[in-house]
Each structure stands twice: as structure tokens, then as C-alpha cells.
Amino acid sequence: MSPTVIALDFGSQYAQLIARRVRELGVYCEIFPYHVSADTIKSLGAKALIFSGGPASVYEKFAPKPDEKIYDLHLPILGICYGLQTIAEHFGGKVENAKKREYGRARIKVMQLNGSSKNHLFKNIPDSEVWMSHGDKVTKLPPNFVVTARSENSEMCAVEMISDQDKIVGVQFHPEVHHTQFGKEILANFLFEIAGLQKDWSTKDFIEQEIAKIRAIVGKEKVVCALSGGVDSTVAATLVSKAIGKRLRCVFVDNGLLRKNEAKEVRAALKTLGLRVDFVDASGLFLKRLKGVVDPEKKRKIIGKTFIDVFQSRVKDETFLVQGTLYPDVIESVSVKGPSQTIKTHHNVGGLPKKMKLKLIEPLRELFKDEVREVGRALGVPSEILGRHPFPGPGLAVRVLGAVTKARCELLREADAIYVSELKARGLYDKVWQAFAVLLPINTVGVMGDNRTYENAIALRAVTSTDGMTADWAKLPYDFLAHVSNRIINEVRGVNRVAYDISSKPPATIEWE
DSSP states (O other), X not given: OOOSEEEEESSOTTHHHHHHHHHHTTOOEEEEETTOOHHHHHHHTOOEEEEOOOSSOTTSTTOOOOOGGGGGGOOOEEEETHHHHHHHHHTTOEEEEEEEEEEEEEEEEEOOOOTTOOOGGGTTOOSEEEEEEEEEEEEEOOTTEEEEEEETTOOEEEEXXXXXXXXXXXXXXXXXXXXXXXXXXXXXXXXXXXXXXXXXXXXXXXXXXXXXXXXXHHTTOOEEEEOOSSHHHXXXXXXXXXXXXXXXXXXXXXXXXXXXXXXXXXXXXXXXXXXXXXXXXXXXXXXXXXXXOOOHHHHHHHHHHHHHHHHHHHOSSXXXXXXXXXXXXXXXHSOSSSOXXXXXXXXXXXXXXXXXXXXXXXTTTTOOHHHHHHHHHHHTOOHHHHTSOOOOTTGGGGTBOSOOOHHHHHHHHHHHHHHHHHHHHTTOGGGSSEEEEEEEEEEEEEEETTEEEEEEEEEEEEEEOSSSSSBEEOOOXXXXXXXXXXXXXXXXXXXXXXXXXXXXXXXXXXXXX
């Protein structure tokens, strides 16, 4: 499919959220780098553009700017944060460093326009909370632009061009982020009220497109899949299986970094999908290579390389390797389609050697977790697999902070199993996006049986989210946390303290490493 909407990526960590939200609204959207040519956009038949945010300032010497001929296409444009600022500067406005920065939640007041003009972007949108993340601001409006919303400190946080030929609007906040109260409705107003688009996208469309693409890429070759039994790899394997059938062979690697009883549970769950699966115990190799390594980036690199080594040793006559890479992995690891900053390396993104024997197939690379679950439901993947919380590719290696040993992994497994089992018993597991235990790299003083102890500390983490790009810490009941803490300290030898993480993303990440 050719994209109906093209989102230009100026380096925002939320760039892919824009495409995701637009697709949620039933319109096909793709991300392109900010410097894509106007001719390319025209050739693709795009009907609207969205400019993303970004870390730069438009007044900097080498600030990213779009091809100026884009404006000559006279397509509807929505500028977000930096996107608004680059539009304002292009048309003769002024952008300066703000004395008062805005990060996090802010409240906006929707303006009533004078005369015959209507505030289309905020149609049926009341004064409400939005999500801000900027240090610059528009201090002078370009000619023919009007303010359509202001924040509480009187910032011009939304503007619109008054023109018979152009439909250009911009917002200083992020409507694509879940925490903007009416963000989805604002995007819908741009798509349907301003750009006049029709719905043309669904999960069914994605599946059909990917199956056709996989068949075209693979041809008559065979494929091996890196299958962990989690949501991502299982849906990826099922999708590829739908495309090429028994020419897909899956390999499940026990790397010694799995959760309690995970290998056994995965075996049982995968039987229902009819996939060909080889089970490999490589725990000794992974733990050997991780011995003495404490830096999280080094852990991820080692695990990524070891995964590939194991797969290559198990390859028979396959040409392609399937991985369940998702977009949050990609956008946090590398600058893919814009100048976004690297947050952390993911094992299946930054750990691949340049001279890998297998060619990669990543059918879910442009999707978020909830989109993957929708695809999985459409493909008939069992709910017990789709409902599992996200689990990092490096496994417990990035939840055992500090040195990774078999004993430390066992200790964390027991604590994590207690936590997850209690969440399920209290009906809380499906109410949070992700929950897990972390083994801290410190010992703390405690008192047990009138004796002094100097033992390990466990941190519990639980967050609510829709896509993993932003997350709030889950407000679990105090009595529940007290009960879990009591069980862990009493039942897991070597632990004398339990803490609960109340950090949100941003500024923290969901995982600790």
C-alpha cells in the first residue's frame, strides 16, 4: 500500500506513535526521514503530512529542515512540537528558547476564532490536559496564522493558517502521546475534518500485506525463527507460517535467563499452533560469556551475539531468520528514520554481526505491542500467550543488576514468581502493562530472629501503558504490596528487603537496564 499519510521524523522518540495513532484511526500512515524529497512524497500519492517533534532547535545552524518544495504540494500539514516550530519559521515566524520550559502535563485553553473561521483542529475538544516536552517556543506568529489554543502560562500551543489554498495547523504539545487527554480526537479532527481523508487501514490489511511481502522475499527458500514463546516472536512465527507453511522451522533457546518454569510452559503453549519447534539448552554458554560482566550495554551485546551464534550452529538449509522485533526496540536502539537519540541497545537490534549468514525477516518491526496482540488475535494465537507481559530479549540478565550468575538468577526467579502469582491471584495481572522483580546490586542490613543480616534487596516494578513508549507506575494496593514483600522475604533465602519503583517513563525506562 502507498501511505495515505506520511509522517516526517525529525528525531522524536515518539515519531512512530504518530503513525500508530493514525493507523488506529483507520488511515494508513508510514514514517519517512525529515529530508525525504517532495518528489518522492508526490510519487507515493500521500494526501496529508505530519511533522514530528525532535530534539533540535530550529534556529541552530544544522537544524533538520524538510525539503522546502513540500509546501508547494499544498497538502494538509500537522506540525507537532518541533514540527510546529519549523513550520512557523518557514512562513516568517520567530522561535526562541523559552525561559519557562514545559515538560509533562499542562492544561490548554481552546480559543474561539473570530469571523467566519472555525477552529477545526479542536472541534468538540474542551479545555483539557495535554503532554508537553519542549524548551523552545514560537514567540512571533507568521502572517496569516492565528492562535487556536494556549497553555496556562499563555504559550501559543496551537496555531492554524488562514488560507484558501493551504490547510496547515500546528501544536506545541504531543497529541500522539497517551497522556494527552483528547489527543486521539485531535488527530482525528486533522485527518477527517481538515484533510478530508477516508478510513483505509485495518489489522486485516496489515496481515494480508505482510503475508504477500514475506512470500515475495522468501520465494522457495526455508526460514528459521528465533522463538521465545513470548507475544512478539510467537505472532511473528505464526504470521510467517501462514505465508510459507512447513518451510518455517522454529528454534527455542533456553539461555538460562528465563523466568521460573518458562521453558516448560512455552512447550505446552506452542503445541496448539502446530509450529515446528526445536528446543535447545544453551544456558551454560550464555552464563559463561556473561561471567563478570556488569555493564548493561555489554550484556545486551554479548547476549545478541550469543543468540546469533547459537542460531547459526543450528541452521540447516535455511536462508532467512525471523525475529519478533518491535518498533520500541528499534527506536530506542538506533536512529532508523530520523535523527533520534539512542536510549539503549536491544539484543535483536544492535547485537547482530555485520557478516551474519542469515537474512533477517522482521514482520512486526513497525508495530507496537498492542498492535501485535491485535494481529495475534486475528491469526488465532491463544489468549494465554497474547496476555503475557512483555519480557526483554536479554531476559533476566537486565533484571539481575550487576554480575549475572546462576545463583543470582535463581534468587530473582523465585522472587519474580511470587510477585506474578500474587498479581494473578488478586486479579491485578491483566490490569497492568508489565510487572516484574529486579535484583539490585547491593546488600542491605536487616534483622531476622534477633540476628543481623546483610543480604540482597529486591525491587518490584509495575506499570500501566498502552504502547510501552510512555508508562505510569501502577498504583497497586498497599496491602497487596505488603503481602508480596512479606512472602518474598520469608520464602526467598538471601533477601531481606523489598522496594517498589514509583518512577514513570519518561524520565525512567520501564526496565531498569
